[in-house]
Amino acid sequence: MGNVPLTAGDRLARAPGLPALQATLSMIKFQHTLFALPFAFTGAILAARGWPARREAFWILGAMVGARSAAMVFNRMADLGYDRRNPRTASRPLVTGELGLPFAWTFLLASAGLFFLSAAMLNRLALALAAPALVVILSYSYAKRISWLTHLHLGASLGLAPLGAWIAVTGSIDPAALLLGAAVALWVAGFDVIYSCQDTAFDEREGLHSIPRRFGVPAALRISSGLHLATIILLLLLPRLVPLHGVYLAGVVGTAVLLAYEHTLVKPHDLTRVNQAFFTVNGCVSFLIFAATALDLARAA
Secondary structure, X not given: OOOOOOOHHHHHHHOOHHHHHHHHHHHHOHHHHHHHHHHHHHHHHHHHOOOOOHHHHHXXXXXXXXXXXXXXXXXXXXXXXXXXXXXXXXXXXXXXXXOOHHHHHHHHHHHHHHHHXXXXXXXXXXXXXXXXXXXXXXHHXXXXXXXXXXHHHHHHXXXXXXXXXXXXXXXXXXXXXHHHHHHHHHHHHHHHHHHHHHHHHHHHHHOOOOHHHHHOXXXXXXXXXXXXXXXXXXXXXXXXXXXXXXXXXXXXXXXXXXXXXXXXXXXXXXXXXXXXXXXXXXXXXXXXXXXXXXXXXXXXX
């Protein structure tokens, strides 16, 4: 019995709490939640014309964490075979055995449960749309097997964040929420195109679809720039639908500068700074728009 190798579940059960927690957070890329969360609360404060009630904010946070965690763990399970063959993803916890599939399934069900509970605690429309939203979010994991438009599918998944938060506050859908959701969708699609440039050769070998594989890395970077230009245009149109003024517009200008800087970091022949562009710059973008919106609404109050 002493020579029987430990299973992944045994290793997790015997692991100290902190390493297990770190492996779980790594599996779901918890830091990626920071991309969508500020935009979700941007939608919430625009809907409330100020800060939403504490109860609403609490359950919006629960819905965001639940949906995002479910999406990430489902993606890790769906892509496990590919991740094992891709050197860039070979250190992910499900690949190394730090976490096992039974744990991942349990975590997925718990995350989805949190999402539905949060929606139910908000209002009827939020609950009614929870299942369709989760289908959109989870089905992204298979989009790259079908179409090079996969980046827009991911964008739509995160674009649901401000729309969902608006619904959470008002119980209705508004054109402003749709416009903000579209801006987020194009922003996410743009930086996902950049990120996927790293896997062009792997996608070609495995028969996966992406804009870099379909059009080549130089053209993909130009398409990404176009998506980000469209993002800025949509953000500039938002004050036509909601009472936003100078502080917000200054935030949009700052966002345009950040996105322009992001595109200087990555060249067709040099992808070494993709992670800097992906994590650092885009994290700043979401927080900048949220902060500018919050300050603008506070000044108008």
